[in-house]
Amino acid sequence: MEEDIELTKEIKEKGIEFGAAKIGIGEADRCDKTPFFFTSPYTILKDAKSMISICVNYPEGILDVPSDDPFVFLTTFGSFRVKLQDKLRDIASSLVGFIDERGYKAVPIDPVIPIDERRWFACLISHKYAGMMSGLGDIGMNNALLTPEFGPRIELATIFTNVPLKTDALFGGSIYEGVCKECKKCADICPTQGIDAFKKPPYNIDLNRCLWGTQGWMLLSKIEIPPDDWVSARPTVNTIIPKYKGRYPKIKEYQAWQEEYGGLPYCMKCIIECPYGKKE
Numbered sequence: 505m506e507e508d509i510e511l512t513k514e515i516k517e518k519g520i521e522f523g524a525a526k527i528g529i530g531e532a533d534r535c536d537k538t539p540f541f542f543t544s545p546y547t548i549l550k551d552a553k554s555m556i557s558i559c560v561n562y563p564e565g566i567l568d569v570p571s572d573d574p575f576v577f578l579t580t581f582g583s584f585r586v587k588l589q590d591k592l593r594d595i596a597s598s599l600v601g602f603i604d605e606r607g608y609k610a611v612p613i614d615p616v617i618p619i620d621e622r623r624w625f626a627c628l629i630s631h632k633y634a635g636m637m638s639g640l641g642d643i644g645m646n647n648a649l650l651t652p653e654f655g656p657r658i659e660l661a662t663i664f665t666n667v668p669l670k671t672d673a674l675f676g677g678s679i680y681e682g683v684c685k686e687c688k689k690c691a692d693i694c695p696t697q698g699i700d701a702f703k704k705p706p707y708n709i710d711l712n713r714c715l716w717g718t719q720g721w722m723l724l725s726k727i728e729i730p731p732d733d734w735v736s737a738r739p740t741v742n743t744i745i746p747k748y749k750g751r752y753p754k755i756k757e758y759q760a761w762q763e764e765y766g767g768l769p770y771c772m773k774c775i776i777e778c779p780y781g782k783k784e
């Protein structure tokens with residue numbers, strides 16, 4: 505496959521001009537047959553050749569707001585997150601238009617992808633996995649994509665295209681091996697004890713424990729460690745949610761906000777506190 509060096513350069517420049525903080529490019533094949541049940545790029549675009557990973561970052565101060573007060577959190581971080589997601593949509597649609605004008609096909613994947621419970625809470629694709637496969641960074645102990653410039657304080661979108669673009673090299677070395685194994689901060693501070701510091705990502709997160717935090721139950725109940733029946737619920741915590749909805753009816757309000765604010769996570773401690781890429 506002959507790479508189109510000139511168009512690669514133009515797409516990267518346009519991405520930055522449209523507002524991206526970083527653009528990474530990978531071969532579409534790098535996201536085919538992943539071990540995590542993600543949809544193949546070829547299901548999305550039959551003759552996909554490349555993927556473009558678009559990254560925008562949070563200004564540092566936005567993540568310093570107190571997350572224990574939902575009203576403060578929603579009207580500061582929450583609304584800014586929606587704006588960043590809209591910005592990603594604008595950048596992606598402008599890039600798709602640019603590629604279309606050059607006579608190629610391009611399909612954008614929205615920054616907010618609904619969760620598919622049949623796949624154990626996996627999504628259609630993982631933007632962070634695509635970002636890693638496009639050379640933007642590496643997955644850390646907190647299971648986020650860590651970038652050298654912004655750490656995990658980013659939002660991502662992905663485009664699949666049939667342009668044969670020049671791919672970026674994968675991130676050199678393992679951040680997990682070189683930084684996380686020494687740091688372990690996210691595992692130490694996770695309020696639900698959801699991160700196992702001695703296992704490698706992505707197999708070190710207890711999804712049920714993390715959902716207790718991110719879905720808002722921890723904030724509502726003021727209990728950090730989820731109860732045993734929540735931790736052991738299988739196949740997913742959905743089997744036990746009706747019981748907890750009865751116990752904490754206010755969750756409806758939290759869920760409505762979550763929907764309105766693009767899948768807003770009520771816990772982000774392991775992202776906010778991660779020292780990687782943080783400005784002094």
Ligand code: SF4
Pocket residue numbers: 644645646647683684685687688689690691774777778779780
């Ligand atoms: S907090 Fe430390 S261990 Fe966790 S992801 Fe960040 S750098 Fe890695």
Ligand code: SF4
Pocket residue numbers: 646693694695696697698699713714715716717718771772773774775
């Ligand atoms: S989002 Fe919160 S609950 Fe989930 S792993 Fe990170 S710190 Fe733990």
